[in-house]
Amino acid sequence: MKQKLIVGNWKMNGSLAANAALLQAIKQGLPADNKAGVAVAAPAAYLAQVQAELAGSAIGVGAQDVSQHEQGAFTGEVSAAMLKEFGVRYALVGHSERRQYHGETDAVVAAKAQAALSKGITPIVCVGETLAEREAGQTEAVVKRQLAAVIHQVGHCVSELVVAYEPVWAIGTGKTATPEQAQSVHAVLRAQLAAASAQADRVPLLYGGSMNAANAAQLLAQVDIDGGLIGGAALKAPDFLTIVAAAQ
Ligand code: 13P
Numbered sequence: 001m002k003q004k005l006i007v008g009n010w011k012m013n014g015s016l017a018a019n020a021a022l023l024q025a026i027k028q029g030l031p032a033d034n035k036a037g038v039a040v041a042a043p044a045a046y047l048a049q050v051q052a053e054l055a056g057s058a059i060g061v062g063a064q065d066v067s068q069h070e071q072g073a074f075t076g077e078v079s080a081a082m083l084k085e086f087g088v089r090y091a092l093v094g095h096s097e098r099r100q101y102h103g104e105t106d107a108v109v110a111a112k113a114q115a116a117l118s119k120g121i122t123p124i125v126c127v128g129e130t131l132a133e134r135e136a137g138q139t140e141a142v143v144k145r146q147l148a149a150v151i152h153q154v155g156h157c158v159s160e161l162v163v164a165y166e167p168v169w170a171i172g173t174g175k176t177a178t179p180e181q182a183q184s185v186h187a188v189l190r191a192q193l194a195a196a197s198a199q200a201d202r203v204p205l206l207y208g209g210s211m212n213a214a215n216a217a218q219l220l221a222q223v224d225i226d227g228g229l230i231g232g233a234a235l236k237a238p239d240f241l242t243i244v245a246a247a248q
Pocket of ligand 1: 009095166170171172173174208209210211229230231232233
């Protein structure tokens with residue numbers, strides 16, 4: 001069976017003390033024979049700390065964003081090369097909170113994915129529809145449009161991506177997509193990737209949106225759900241570890 005991947009997205013949470021405690025607990029609680037890939041996407045300010053805490057562990061360091069630009073006069077931005085210096089393996093791109101609050105377009109998200117890949121960082125490309133879009137029957141069209149922009153940009157590197165389906169209405173709301181709802185969108189994304197790359201099967205398709213210790217196993221049992229992108233539940237070590245345990 002394909003290895004599953006569980007990524008914690010801490011969003012704008014944490015402190016030096018809280019991060020240290022959380023990472024210690026996660027490191028200690030991971031089963032010795034853990035088979036899942038595990039990573040945490042931390043705020044940029046804490047990447048050095050997270051890199052140091054995770055040195056020698058199998059847990060990957062992730063960033064929550066990356067600049068589309070290589071360097072220069074882009075105040076506040078962090079480049080892929082800078083992330084790479086802190087051992088960053090994954091970068092979220094196009095999280096709905098970035099699309100919504102920072103005006104990121106499909107084109108910007110695609111450029112960010114390309115910037116990450118160019119420095120050997122795996123982009124975790126987030127796609128997902130709003131409640132209004134779902135109710136208007138546009139779910140498929142929206143996620144396909146969002147993913148198409150990235151596929152078009154990265155060309156033959158499609159198989160190097162991770163894709164996360166995060167329905168906006170399920171993020172931080174406690175309303176999870178049902179396993180069937182999530183699976184049916186994942187199947188659409190899988191087919192789209194397959195049309196673009198012979199190696200599309202390699203692309204982990206994560207589900208995100210109120211995934212928690214209680215519902216993870218059912219979601220992860222779906223044929224096209226290869227892992228999870230976890231928000232709130234990633235801030236509590238026992239919950240995060242239960243999700244990792246469900247991904248074995
Ligand atoms: P929640 O798990 O808090 O709903 O957040 C999901 C998410 O946005 C992960 O990127």
